[in-house]
Amino acid sequence: MRAVIVEESGGPEALTVVEMDDPQPGPGEVVVEVVSAGVNRADVLQRKGFYDPPPGATPVLGLEAAGRVVTLGEGADEALLGQDAVALLSGGGYAEKVAVPAGQVAPLPAGLDLETAGGIMETAATVWSNVAMVGRLTAGETFLVHGGGSGIGTMAIQVAKALGARVVTTVGSAEKAETCRALGADLVVNYREQDFGAELKKHGLRPDVILDIMGARYLDANVRALNTSGRLVVIGLQGGVKAELDLNRLLMKRASVTATSLRARPTEEKATIVSDLVDHVWPLVEDGTVRPIIHERFALDDVAEAHRVMEASTHTGKLVLLP
CATH class of the missing domain: 3.40.50.720 (NAD(P)-binding Rossmann-like Domain)
Known part of the structure; x- marks a missing residue:
């Protein structure tokens, strides 16, 4: 798969698109084929070397994604296979595929398309x-x-x-x-x-x-x-x-x-937050009360430009990558 990593901390030019092996799901995990991924200020800090991923997390950037569940790890609910979903990540969203604990995956809210949904989960x-x-x-x-x-x-x-x-x-x-x-x-x-x-x-x-x-x-x-x-x-x-x-x-x-910080929380806490979102926020998204505001979408090869826009703070709402 294609993915974005930082080989040496620095400016937007430090973002490198590389070929990597597809991720394999561990017990209780699923693999999501990514359609869109949100760009967050935390990604900028990680690129600069100020916000290292948690121990054991992938070096690939990206804290949220939307796509389709294509592989199940041992113990993951079989009903998830083939489901359109959004995922809260510790990393890995800037890629064509990402492995994530099943508890951090939620169904795509009705009425939301996958190209937009990459910008909803982290926020x-x-x-x-x-x-x-x-x-x-x-x-x-x-x-x-x-x-x-x-x-x-x-x-x-x-x-x-x-x-x-x-x-x-x-x-x-x-x-x-x-x-x-x-x-x-x-x-x-x-x-x-x-x-x-x-x-x-x-x-x-x-x-x-x-x-x-x-x-x-x-x-x-x-x-x-x-x-x-x-x-x-x-x-x-x-x-x-x-x-x-x-x-x-x-x-x-x-x-x-x-x-508080979200990224470093234990998987169980993140799963509780995701469950709360499905119960309390997804109905608001589905009836139009709440909607993600997308400023601009970028191809994966244009990830450096997405980071330049983020740092300039000229955008309103979210920036989204389309791997």
Whole structure:
């Protein structure tokens, strides 16, 4: 099969398309013939040498894929064979085939085509596990997601609205702001022109849950903005890794700060998240309430260009590879 690896860490040119042996499924695994695979910022970090795959994971990049189950490992459910499916991966999506634990595979939501579905699994799993499961967002609460124009952001806006929350987001352009409003955001703040803390105060809003991709740079402002008993969930470190935390402010608000990572979680935890997606998010996808926003599709040979677009942050929604 053809697959993308990084032989030596570096820029987009470090991505190399190579011929590899087809993956063989282990016990409880299946092999998916990939139709599409999502491109994520974590892939960029891995390419640069800052985000190594977990022990035992394939060196092939890619954390999500959509395709057809073509091979079963020992103990895998026979009903999966031939099924159109989406998969949450520890790696391997940038390839024509990928092996994955069966518990991390979900049926393709009705009404979604395989070329689009490659961009749903990682974002949906990240959003649901952090906003609903960790953040415990409920109807009537206020939700803030930073980077509303990203794949995570566009998914988070839609899921939070479906849960009945008021949604605030930050973006870096007027075009992204327009998209976020169309997806249901109640307040959109252009961080290049406005201070999100001041805008929240101006509109009398205090977030009950914040989903943050920035880390250190926004830590103090996020804690200041939180409502009493608020929950700050940090899933990215684009703004640095070290910052001072005012514990007294956190204590007085009876608030919490949680940092999570999806890729390194045990298989059993990922399977639980995938099962929750099928129960709670897939019906929203199937009735049109939630949909993956695809910015552009790239051939496997154009993977370097996909990474350039990702790093430039000029896209809105997801970038998808078509192996």
